Amino acid sequence: MDIEKKLINVKYITDKTSHLILNQEICKVCEDKVCLNICPANVYKQCVSNENETEGTKNNDTIEVEYENCLECGACKIACPYGAIEWRYPSSGSGVIYKFS
Amino acid sequence: MEEIRKNIDAIVVGAGPAGISAALAIRRGGKSVVVLERASNAGTKNMFGGAVYLNSIKSILPNSFQNAPYERFMAHHTYSFLNEKGSVNIKSSDYEDKTTATVMRPKFDAWLLEEAKKEGVFIAPKTLVKKLIFKNGAVVGVKTELEKYYAPIVILADGVNSLLAKEIGLKREYFPKDVVLSVKETLKLDKNILEERFHLQKGSNEGAMYEFFGGLSGFCKGDTKKKRTVVPFAIGFLYTFKDTISIGLGVSLEDLCEYKTKPYEILEKLKSHPDVKNLIEGAVESEYSAHLIPEGGYNNLPKLYANGVMVVGDAAGLINSAHFEGTNFAIESGKLAGETAVIALNLGNYRHNILKIYEDKLKKSFIFKDMKAYRNVVETIYKRKKSMLKYYPEKMGEFFELINHVDNIPKKQKFRGFIRKFFTERSIVELFRDFKAALKLFIDIIC
Ligand SMILES: Cc1cc2nc3c(=O)[nH]c(=O)nc-3n(C[C@H](O)[C@H](O)[C@H](O)COP(=O)(O)OP(=O)(O)OC[C@H]3O[C@@H](n4cnc5c(N)ncnc54)[C@H](O)[C@@H]3O)c2cc1C
Ligand code: SF4
Ligand code: SF4
Numbered sequence: 001m002d003i004e005k006k007l008i009n010v011k012y013i014t015d016k017t018s019h020l021i022l023n024q025e026i027c028k029v030c031e032d033k034v035c036l037n038i039c040p041a042n043v044y045k046q047c048v049s050n051e052n053e054t055e056g057t058k059n060n061d062t063i064e065v066e067y068e069n070c071l072e073c074g075a076c077k078i079a080c081p082y083g084a085i086e087w088r089y090p091s092s093g094s095g096v097i098y099k100f101s
Numbered sequence: 102m103e104e105i106r107k108n109i110d111a112i113v114v115g116a117g118p119a120g121i122s123a124a125l126a127i128r129r130g131g132k133s134v135v136v137l138e139r140a141s142n143a144g145t146k147n148m149f150g151g152a153v154y155l156n157s158i159k160s161i162l163p164n165s166f167q168n169a170p171y172e173r174f175m176a177h178h179t180y181s182f183l184n185e186k187g188s189v190n191i192k193s194s195d196y197e198d199k200t201t202a203t204v205m206r207p208k209f210d211a212w213l214l215e216e217a218k219k220e221g222v223f224i225a226p227k228t229l230v231k232k233l234i235f236k237n238g239a240v241v242g243v244k245t246e247l248e249k250y251y252a253p254i255v256i257l258a259d260g261v262n263s264l265l266a267k268e269i270g271l272k273r274e275y276f277p278k279d280v281v282l283s284v285k286e287t288l289k290l291d292k293n294i295l296e297e298r299f300h301l302q303k304g305s306n307e308g309a310m311y312e313f314f315g316g317l318s319g320f321c322k323g324d325t326k327k328k329r330t331v332v333p334f335a336i337g338f339l340y341t342f343k344d345t346i347s348i349g350l351g352v353s354l355e356d357l358c359e360y361k362t363k364p365y366e367i368l369e370k371l372k373s374h375p376d377v378k379n380l381i382e383g384a385v386e387s388e389y390s391a392h393l394i395p396e397g398g399y400n401n402l403p404k405l406y407a408n409g410v411m412v413v414g415d416a417a418g419l420i421n422s423a424h425f426e427g428t429n430f431a432i433e434s435g436k437l438a439g440e441t442a443v444i445a446l447n448l449g450n451y452r453h454n455i456l457k458i459y460e461d462k463l464k465k466s467f468i469f470k471d472m473k474a475y476r477n478v479v480e481t482i483y484k485r486k487k488s489m490l491k492y493y494p495e496k497m498g499e500f501f502e503l504i505n506h507v508d509n510i511p512k513k514q515k516f517r518g519f520i521r522k523f524f525t526e527r528s529i530v531e532l533f534r535d536f537k538a539a540l541k542l543f544i545d546i547i548c
Contacts, residue, residue, distance in 0.1 A: 003365055006286070006389035038357040040284045040364045040391035071391040072146065074262040075282045078275045078393075079358050089264070092229040092246055093141045100287040100345060101148035101206050101390045 119414025120258030126439025144210025173308025183316025239408035285349025313337030315494030
């Protein structure tokens with residue numbers, strides 16, 4: 001599904017730093033990684049690490065956060081079962097700007 | 102250096118309908134009030150279906166409610182039950198009822214805010230409230246990125262995520278089952294084509310809205326091994342605006358997590374249904390948006406007040422999503438909290454035992470009455486979603502197919518076959534549970 005095509009139409013003022021901070025140590029051991037699926041803006045992407053492919057621990061992957069696409073809905077912080085997302089609003093005036101919502 | 106502002110009677114966080122309504126009530130009680138909003142322009146962070154209710158707006162702006170930036174008045178309301186092949190629709194039309202109208206939040210919220218300004222409400226846009234300030238166990242102000250504001254009363258109208266109400270323990274963090282995630286697209290369509298397609302009188306401000314049930318099952322990325330058909334708890338909607346259409350859906354966050362499905366994939370599935378496809382044919386995507394709806398309902402209300410603070414609107418989970426009613430709950434709860442703030446300010450007592458008046462007022466209002474009556478609706482539909490969002494919509498389709506599809510099979514045989522299938526495809530126990538659930542809801546709402 002071409003989410004990029006949808007996101008092209010969304011207007012943002014990108015914040016200087018990310019308003020979404022992940023505790024990657026938790027993400028590495030998280031099995032289901034629901035954040036990859038539920039986010040309506042596909043903000044979370046898996047970055048596969050090719051080092052330390054220890055047997056038995058298939059989840060050694062960290063998560064990349066494309067925070068500039070965030071629609072500020074808040075779903076991820078609720079969906080993450082381990083509270084690994086420190087979720088804040090982008091700083092005043094930045095983030096998503098809807099026109100026809 | 103932080104500037105310290107003083108001498109305000111009340112602070113409202115959030116310039117949505119709840120916040121503006123609260124601020125108006127406080128101003129009208131002769132008190133000063135400032136509304137702090139994180140967006141540069143009110144409404145540009147907000148998304149809804151959606152339509153507002155004129156009676157609700159009239160209740161706070163009796164002289165100017167007609168001037169709001171309404172797009173179209175909902176003359177047609179269609180309940181559309183989708184199946185794989187088509188749909189069964191129940192449509193009600195009322196050309197005289199001008200009490201429900203679509204608006205776009207960036208325009209509507211900005212209009213509300215201007216109305217409030219006219220009455221002397223101070224507005225601080227582009228102001229994100231980061232924390233509440235406490236003194237002697239009471240909220241006495243807020244901290245923004247740059248400044249501190251002090252006032253004896255703080256009203257939290259900061260929407261569904263209300264980080265502030267959670268921070269001070271009035272509200273717990275949601276579980277995925279407590280919220281519905283909605284995604285929506287705004288599509289541009291030539292005005293003449295739009296009016297023709299939705300059977301609206303040419304050049305009029307008539308409008309149409311749809312609710313879609315069913316037709317969205319079949320997603321299950323999570324366990325392809327089991328090959329089960331899953332039925333996500335998802336309900337679609339479509340609204341017409343002057344020259345745009347909004348098409349979207351709300352889907353249970355719990356189901357999204359469990360079925361490993363992306364919300365926009367379900368939206369695409371809705372958009373690709375033959376009926377929906379016809380409605381949006383040729384319309385050009387012009388915006389995509391997402392927002393949560395609090396579904397906890399009456400059984401999961403947060404604490405609505407504490408020393409120096411009250412919570413209103415979506416922040417307090419005040420909504421009746423079964424009827425797409427949220428802005429009216431926001432406006433009414435804001436008004437009641439604002440009135441309570443005035444009482445507290447006049448008494449010079451901002452403790453919880455005085456602010457409890459807000460809750461007492463809510464209890465007497467339509468908000469608590471409706472929320473109580475509807476307290477089990479969402480959960481029941483969720484529990485019975487396989488029936489309500491798949492089995493019955495499909496059976497409705499099959500029933501009309503039976504009537505409309507002419508062949509050389511005797512009708513008696515066809516009707517009997519339908520009835521037999523109805524009772525064999527779904528166990529009697531399940532049918533009984535559906536009946537019981539429906540009866541219970543009926544009793545809840547009516548009695
Ligand atoms: C898909 C969808 C469809 C809907 N359809 C309808 C409908 O058809 N009819 C209807 O009546 N209702 C509908 N609703 C519900 C309705 O939109 C909400 O109930 C209503 O907007 C709640 O108003 P509010 O003022 O409480 O919150 P909001 O409108 O969410 O306003 C909160 C405001 O607070 C600001 N804010 C948040 N945190 C901070 C902070 N820390 N500092 C400063 N500012 C802050 C936000 O930017 C925002 O402007 C729908 C909702 C959704 C998601
Ligand atoms: S954010 Fe949460 S859900 Fe996503 S990978 Fe990390 S721990 Fe798992
Ligand atoms: S807040 Fe919503 S849009 Fe932003 S990252 Fe989380 S789920 Fe995605």
